[in-house]
Amino acid sequence: MLREMRRKRQALSKEDCDDVLYLGTSGVLALAGDDGYPYAVPISYVYDGEKLYFHGAKAGHKMDAILREPKASFCVIDQDQIVPEEYTTYFRSVIAFGKIRILEDAEEKRDAIERLALKYAPDDSAENRRRAIDGGWEPLCMLEMTIDHLSGKEAIDLVRRRPQPYKLE
Numbered sequence: 001m002l003r004e005m006r007r008k009r010q011a012l013s014k015e016d017c018d019d020v021l022y023l024g025t026s027g028v029l030a031l032a033g034d035d036g037y038p039y040a041v042p043i044s045y046v047y048d049g050e051k052l053y054f055h056g057a058k059a060g061h062k063m064d065a066i067l068r069e070p071k072a073s074f075c076v077i078d079q080d081q082i083v084p085e086e087y088t089t090y091f092r093s094v095i096a097f098g099k100i101r102i103l104e105d106a107e108e109k110r111d112a113i114e115r116l117a118l119k120y121a122p123d124d125s126a127e128n129r130r131r132a133i134d135g136g137w138e139p140l141c142m143l144e145m146t147i148d149h150l151s152g153k154e155a156i157d158l159v160r161r162r163p164q165p166y167k168l169e
Contacts, residue, residue: 002097002149012094012152020078020094020152021047025120027076029054031065039065045074046112046119052096052145053112063102063141070099072145079154094152096145103142112142 005011012020026044033039041062046053052074056062066072079092103109110133117129133140 010153017094017150017152024076027074030073032069033065046115054143056141058141066100072100073097090155092154096147097149098145098147100143100145103144109142
């Protein structure tokens with residue numbers, strides 16, 4: 001059972017969480033690492049509105065951790081503005097909790113890497129993207145994270161700045 005957010009007033013809506021995930025360019029993937037140590041790795045990703053996709057090598061610490069325990073969390077920081085005069089930061093971030101699987105099916109893998117390529121090289125031609133993908137296909141591993149729980153939070157100062165709905169008294 002995942003915990004409820006303590007400061008609910010600072011919670012982002014599902015739509016705001018989606019926006020952060022769509023627009024972000026990197027995040028930190030947290031896994032159960034070696035010898036009980038957490039393993040958190042910065043990584044590029046793409047979000048399709050339901051799932052997160054990552055790429056990487058077929059071997060290494062990340063893959064060993066996923067094969068041992070597919071549960072993971074992924075955090076994206078959308079805003080982190082330091083406000084020294086207030087001894088605080090105006091932050092906005094999202095955390096997704098879920099399970100990761102390795103995409104073995106060639107069509108699923110191709111679809112996922114094409115989404116990633118389109119996100120990071122949107123102005124390139126389809127032919128150039130295809131060539132780049134084909135050139136790195138053999139060592140490529142694509143991962144899919146199914147989201148079980150999604151939460152986002154922002155600084156109370158940002159909450160206070162949002163337009164408030166008009167209340168009749």
